[in-house]
Amino acid sequence: MLKAIGVSSIEELFADIPQGLRLDRPLDVGPALTESELVAHLSELASRNVHVDRELSFLGAGMYDHYVPAVVDMLMQRGELLTAYTPYQPEMSQGVLQAIFEYQTAICELTGMDVSNASGYDGTTVAADACYVAKLATRRQKVVLAETLNPQARQVVRTFAPGFGMEVVEVAQKDGVIDPDELAAAADGAALVIFQQPNFFGILEDAPALAAAANGAGALAVAHVDLMSLGVLEAPGVYGADMAIGEGQSAGNHLSYGGPHYGFLASKTDLARQLPGRIVGETVDRQGQRAFVLTLQTREQHIRREKATSNITSNQTLLALGGLAYLSWLGPQGLAEVGERSLALAEHAKKRLGLPPAFDRPTFREFVVRTGRPASEVIDEAKRRGVHPGYPIGRDYPGLDDALMIAFTEKRTADDIERLADVLAGAGVEVHA
Amino acid sequence: MKLIYEKSKPGRRASAVPDPGLPAGDVPEGLRRSAPPRLPEMAEPELVRHITELSTRNFGIDTGFYPLGSCTMKYNPRVNERVVGLPGFRDLHPHQRDEDAQGALELMWRLQEILAEVVGLHAVTLQPAAGSQGELTGLTLIRAYFEDRGEGDQRREIVIPDTAHGTNPASVAMAGYNLVRVKVDDRGNIDLDDLRAKVGPQTAGLMITNPSTLGLFEESIEEIQKIFHSAGALLYYDGANLNAVCGISRPGDMGFDVLHFNLHKTFSQPHGGGGPGAGSVAVRDILEPFLPTPVVVREGDSYRLDHDRPKSIGRVRGFAGPFGVFVRAYAFIRMWGPGLREMSETAVLNANYMLARLRDAYELPYDRTCMHEFVLSARNLKREHGVTALDVAKRLMDHGFHPPTVYFPLVVPEALMIEPTETEAKETLDAFCDAMLSIAKEAETDQQVLKDAPHSRPVSRPDEAQAAKRMHVRHTFEEAPA
Numbered sequence: 001m002l003k004a005i006g007v008s009s010i011e012e013l014f015a016d017i018p019q020g021l022r023l024d025r026p027l028d029v030g031p032a033l034t035e036s037e038l039v040a041h042l043s044e045l046a047s048r049n050v051h052v053d054r055e056l057s058f059l060g061a062g063m064y065d066h067y068v069p070a071v072v073d074m075l076m077q078r079g080e081l082l083t084a085y086t087p088y089q090p091e092m093s094q095g096v097l098q099a100i101f102e103y104q105t106a107i108c109e110l111t112g113m114d115v116s117n118a119s120g121y122d123g124t125t126v127a128a129d130a131c132y133v134a135k136l137a138t139r140r141q142k143v144v145l146a147e148t149l150n151p152q153a154r155q156v157v158r159t160f161a162p163g164f165g166m167e168v169v170e171v172a173q174k175d176g177v178i179d180p181d182e183l184a185a186a187a188d189g190a191a192l193v194i195f196q197q198p199n200f201f202g203i204l205e206d207a208p209a210l211a212a213a214a215n216g217a218g219a220l221a222v223a224h225v226d227l228m229s230l231g232v233l234e235a236p237g238v239y240g241a242d243m244a245i246g247e248g249q250s251a252g253n254h255l256s257y258g259g260p261h262y263g264f265l266a267s268k269t270d271l272a273r274q275l276p277g278r279i280v281g282e283t284v285d286r287q288g289q290r291a292f293v294l295t296l297q298t299r300e301q302h303i304r305r306e307k308a309t310s311n312i313t314s315n316q317t318l319l320a321l322g323g324l325a326y327l328s329w330l331g332p333q334g335l336a337e338v339g340e341r342s343l344a345l346a347e348h349a350k351k352r353l354g355l356p357p358a359f360d361r362p363t364f365r366e367f368v369v370r371t372g373r374p375a376s377e378v379i380d381e382a383k384r385r386g387v388h389p390g391y392p393i394g395r396d397y398p399g400l401d402d403a404l405m406i407a408f409t410e411k412r413t414a415d416d417i418e419r420l421a422d423v424l425a426g427a428g429v430e431v432h433a
Numbered sequence: 434m435k436l437i438y439e440k441s442k443p444g445r446r447a448s449a450v451p452d453p454g455l456p457a458g459d460v461p462e463g464l465r466r467s468a469p470p471r472l473p474e475m476a477e478p479e480l481v482r483h484i485t486e487l488s489t490r491n492f493g494i495d496t497g498f499y500p501l502g503s504c505t506m507k508y509n510p511r512v513n514e515r516v517v518g519l520p521g522f523r524d525l526h527p528h529q530r531d532e533d534a535q536g537a538l539e540l541m542w543r544l545q546e547i548l549a550e551v552v553g554l555h556a557v558t559l560q561p562a563a564g565s566q567g568e569l570t571g572l573t574l575i576r577a578y579f580e581d582r583g584e585g586d587q588r589r590e591i592v593i594p595d596t597a598h599g600t601n602p603a604s605v606a607m608a609g610y611n612l613v614r615v616k617v618d619d620r621g622n623i624d625l626d627d628l629r630a631k632v633g634p635q636t637a638g639l640m641i642t643n644p645s646t647l648g649l650f651e652e653s654i655e656e657i658q659k660i661f662h663s664a665g666a667l668l669y670y671d672g673a674n675l676n677a678v679c680g681i682s683r684p685g686d687m688g689f690d691v692l693h694f695n696l697h698k699t700f701s702q703p704h705g706g707g708g709p710g711a712g713s714v715a716v717r718d719i720l721e722p723f724l725p726t727p728v729v730v731r732e733g734d735s736y737r738l739d740h741d742r743p744k745s746i747g748r749v750r751g752f753a754g755p756f757g758v759f760v761r762a763y764a765f766i767r768m769w770g771p772g773l774r775e776m777s778e779t780a781v782l783n784a785n786y787m788l789a790r791l792r793d794a795y796e797l798p799y800d801r802t803c804m805h806e807f808v809l810s811a812r813n814l815k816r817e818h819g820v821t822a823l824d825v826a827k828r829l830m831d832h833g834f835h836p837p838t839v840y841f842p843l844v845v846p847e848a849l850m851i852e853p854t855e856t857e858a859k860e861t862l863d864a865f866c867d868a869m870l871s872i873a874k875e876a877e878t879d880q881q882v883l884k885d886a887p888h889s890r891p892v893s894r895p896d897e898a899q900a901a902k903r904m905h906v907r908h909t910f911e912e913a914p915a
Contacts, residue, residue, distance in 0.1 A: 332470055
């Protein structure tokens with residue numbers, strides 16, 4: 001090969017790199033491992049993590065332990081999908097393109113929207129994406145966030161809003177929810193309002209009133225929703241939201257210590273040309289056959305450069321397609337059952353534990369209770385007995401240091417709730433006998 | 434092929450959901466769903482066959498050669514899929530306490546250390562979700578640095594060469610900076626005279642890829658570094674092309690202050706039909722206080738997430754980042770070890786070998802030794818036979834190859850950007866070059882066969898204009914099944 005190139009050594013190929021900039025020693029990255037050595041090393045690391053099947057876990061707070069069926073892994077391990085890239089060449093990529101089109105359809109059906117992109121990075125970054133969409137669509141600069149929106153999503157918006165030339169205002173929660181009148185006042189002159197349903201506390205907001213408050217002020221109403229709630233709860237598009245965004249992990253992705261997962265972002269038709277990222281559309285090829293392509297590409301960075309609606313290239317396609325496989329496995333009936341049964345378990349646990357609620361409000365599959373002592377101590381003691389009893393929400397909301405947020409999925413059972421009650425009682429929490 | 438929705442039959446399902454035997458919970462009036470979503474209804478065998486049929490209409494690295502320039506489509510080792518599936522990684526809740534996630538935190542800390550070593554910089558955040566988000570994070574770090582120095586209002590400009598990826602100008606706009614373009618000279622390097630005229634006290638930084646998107650090493654990088662640093666500005670390195678220089682030359686030693694990795698490119702996260710990626714960011718010590726929180730830190734023999742960074746720009750993504758990508762990247766690097774140098778050498782050797790075989794049949798806009806990729810132009814075929822880069826790309830499909838990147842970089846008309854990576858056998862490189870040469874011959878003798886290509890794929894040249902006009906972006910449940 002060197003002869004064909006016309007050089008005598010590999011070294012010569014790097015002649016353009018100034019001598020002083022060449023590394024004169026081997027990289028210090030540890031010795032090369034064989035495959036079996038690598039597996040042993042990583043197995044040892046993995047063994048030091050307490051995953052959800054090594055304890056009884058009631059953790060949620062944005063990431064949920066719903067069952068991920070084998071068919072999801074089957075899709076994500078198909079080499080033709082796993083090892084392809086963005087479908088720039090439609091003839092080579094009809095499989096991924098059609099699957100994205102089917103995913104977009106599922107997201108639109110669940111959220112009551114007209115257009116979905118091919119995915120965003122996660123449930124936090126799509127909140128920042130929504131701000132940029134709203135800025136382009138309304139020419140306004142104010143972002144209004146509900147304090148009951150996921151704290152990490154609010155933090156990501158705060159990181160990027162200054163670069164977008166936007167200011168951020170938060171509407172404080174009152175007894176666990178957002179007051180529609182306060183939201184309407186804050187939304188005056190705003191580009192968008194982002195609220196969450198069910199909210200971060202697991203509480204059901206009066207979402208139709210919140211959407212109306214935003215719309216009344218001429219701001220886009222953006223609902224941050226959980227796909228797994230949408231077999232039971234109303235679709236945001238039906239109650240007046242202009243956009244629906246959220247974290248897709250609960251619908252078909254393994255927990256994976258926080259990623260990679262998919263964020264979803266969908267809107268009504270009038271915002272289609274402001275949306276970020278890839279969108280797949282149906283068309284026909286030269287023989288008149290149905291074909292799928294990346295479309296509305298004049299929004300995108302490779303064409304519009306600094307005038308693009310976002311800088312997104314790589315997104316989370318494979319994870320989103322895992323979501324499609326999961327939602328197809330569930331079907332509408334299965335989705336409703338997962339939602340109803342998670343809700344039923346949560347309601348049963350509320351009664352069984354009998355702890356004072358932090359907020360006396362209807363909830364979905366997660367709720368916040370007062371434990372009467374610092375939540376971190378309760379967690380430490382419960383974990384010694386093999387139970388992770390929930391999320392210490394005082395981490396995000398001052399004044400709730402003695403509160404635990406307890407989450408339920410269809411994987412938990414009534415017996416698990418008995419064990420939780422026992423363990424909390426053992427940790428000095430006054431549960432019902 | 435039918436859509437999954439067109440295969441749906443009411444009442445069928447693949448799932449069974451455990452029944453806890455408890456009374457149903459209440460949902461307040463007006464919040465309950467009014468009409469069920471029309472998700473597919475099918476049994477599992479039909480679902481699996483649907484997914485398999487989709488797969489057969491797609492082409493990945495596992496299918497064949499995929500020399501998509503600037504995307505580093507290397508083979509993805511299968512063992513990475515095995516280790517990422519270990520329950521201790523796969524089923525670990527991100528709100529788990531640090532003391533119960535020590536293995537994950539140690540892996541992340543080790544990866545940070547390795548990445549810092551590979552690029553010669555001081556500190557790394559793994560949090561950004563993709564290369565583009567890494568860019569936005571890096572630019573936000575630059576802004577925080579200058580604001581901290583009281584120069585935020587003064588330094589409003591980021592300089593970018595004409596060869597830049599489209600993401601760079603888009604990221605500059607989203608970070609709130611003004612864009613200043615600098616020209617490329619006739620060797621494909623940044624034009625130094627143009628650059629000197631555009632850098633001053635208003636400059637916050639330069640954003641470049643090195644080697645550039647032309648596949649060429651920036652020969653004046655030392656001089657460029659002096660121009661920016663003497664003006665008090667910073668240098669940003671777009672790590673898209675890091676696969677050329679691992680173990681050979683380090684961006685930190687070239688004078689760069691901040692960069693992003695594309696872990697999915699250089700370190701082999703499978704690209705997944707468009708993602709996931711990871712855009713980890715490395716910085717010089719002056720920028721470390723501003724890194725996103727949380728940061729993984731080591732204390733003695735234990736590891737924790739540090740949220741207490743008063744000068745941090747804040748969070749850029751949920752949790753500590755796309756952890757599964759970190760597992761694969763770490764696994765990939767540990768299997769190469771210091772041999773990462775050989776990885777880059779082989780990538781550069783492969784590219785130069787292909788360039789040598791193809792340079793006479795296609796135009797070579799910049800006649801230099803290339804790095805890990807090279808850019809040809811089909812301008813000669815277009816001028817002499819009316820055959821475009823797009824025609825060449827489509828005809829390559831009939832030879833069983835994924836086409837290279839076409840029409841990028843924008844400074845080269847009819848561009849064909851070819852990146853073989855280190856994982857391809859010489860026979861594969863030769864077969865691809867043979868196909869390119871045969872297409873160049875066909876351009877002389879049978880243009881129509883090129884214009885009609887591809888002939889072997891499930892569809893051929895879909896009508897993109899109609900797609901944009903029709904905006905049919907979801908199934909509407911109205912059409913009769915095809």
